[in-house]
Amino acid sequence: MRAGVIQSCYIPWRGYFDFIDSVDIFVIYDDVQYSSGSWRNRNQVKTKNGLEWLSVPVVYRFGDTIDAVSIGRKPGVSWQELHRRLLHEALGPAPYFSDVMRIWEDAIVHDDSNLTPLNVRLIQGVCRYLDITTKIVLSSDYQVSGTKTARLLNLLRKLGATRYLSGPSAKNYLEEDLFRASSIGLEYKSYDYSSYPQLWGDFAGTVTVLDLIANCGPASRDFLKSRVPDDAAITP
Numbered sequence: 001m002r003a004g005v006i007q008s009c010y011i012p013w014r015g016y017f018d019f020i021d022s023v024d025i026f027v028i029y030d031d032v033q034y035s036s037g038s039w040r041n042r043n044q045v046k047t048k049n050g051l052e053w054l055s056v057p058v059v060y061r062f063g064d065t066i067d068a069v070s071i072g073r074k075p076g077v078s079w080q081e082l083h084r085r086l087l088h089e090a091l092g093p094a095p096y097f098s099d100v101m102r103i104w105e106d107a108i109v110h111d112d113s114n115l116t117p118l119n120v121r122l123i124q125g126v127c128r129y130l131d132i133t134t135k136i137v138l139s140s141d142y143q144v145s146g147t148k149t150a151r152l153l154n155l156l157r158k159l160g161a162t163r164y165l166s167g168p169s170a171k172n173y174l175e176e177d178l179f180r181a182s183s184i185g186l187e188y189k190s191y192d193y194s195s196y197p198q199l200w201g202d203f204a205g206t207v208t209v210l211d212l213i214a215n216c217g218p219a220s221r222d223f224l225k226s227r228v229p230d231d232a233a234i235t236p
Contacts, residue, residue, distance in 0.1 A: 003161035004189075005029050005139065005152065007066060008119035009039040010056055011104070011126075011208040015191045018224050020123075021132045022189065023165050027155065028123070030067040030116050031140040034060050040069070041115055043208040045090040048200050051207065052090065054083050058115055067140050069115045080108050091210065094199060096217030100210045103129055126209055130221055149175040153182050162236050165189055176234060185236035190228040196220075 004023035008030060009016060020026045034040060042055040057072035057079050071079075087104065091097050107121040116138075124136065144155045152174075156164055163185035166174060171188060179186045195203040197215050212220050 001025065001159070001161050002163040002165055002187075003027065003156055003159050004165040005155065006167065007032065007038075007040060008116060008123065009043065010041050010115075010119055011043050011054070011122050011210055012039065013043070013206050014193065014209045014212050014220075014224055015189075015226075016123075017126060017130055017132060017209055018191075018193075018226055019165065019167070019189055020127060020134050020136070021130070021224065022230070023134055025135045025137065025159055025161070027137055027139050027159070028116075028120060029139045031065045031138075031144075034058075034064050034066045034069050036060075040066060040119070044206070045086060046198065046200050046204045046207050046211060047086070047090045051204060052086055054086060054208070055079075056083075056115065056118070065140075067114070067116045067138075070113060071115055071118065083108075087210070091199070091214040094211075094214035097214050099129065099217055100214045103213070104210065126213070129213060130224065148173070149178050153178055153184065156184055157182070163187060165230065168231075171233075179234050183236050184234075185232070186234040188231040188233060190226045190230050192226050192228040194223060194227060196223040 001024045003025045004019055005027040008028045041058045042053055044051045044053055057074060059070040059072045091100055103125040107125050112118040139155060142155055142158050144151055146154050165187050168188045193205055196212060
């Protein structure tokens, strides 16, 4: 069984969903430390004026895990309304904009007090639209001990995984010797994608997946898969 583990993101880019579609079980790593300025609570859309951030306001203390991060409340216009306006500005002219808004509105209507349920619901909604059937679970449900690579391997053992798909940046810090000793295979995901029809000038590939859906609708899966095979580093 091939497993993948990534922290949750707010309406992430298409590579995130290609990753989910590439494994048998996908773990949202929600009981690790939250990092400010990351993709956990924000993403980008492309507008006629360039890239703009969609940021969910959050409340946390240093050292909090992602599942402990709350969604902030500020006086004035809500973050939901600000995002709604920016989505209309960025994607409103796209042919499948109504599909995007249905996914997004169905998720935010719950008015979550914490970030993780919001992110999970959005990820699940996009997966349903893209016909991705991978099982999605939360790491916090497995009560795993340890740190760094050892903790990850403990989680993979609990899942019964025989292969682990990692993001490519993890090559810099994963302890591959521990994978060899555990007899769990290790592969690194490739992210190399073709462009698709997009609004507002030169193509930008790292924006939220909602951009792909708004522009391509049911044909979005045709642009979902990386053109380069994943890198098999360790064979189980």
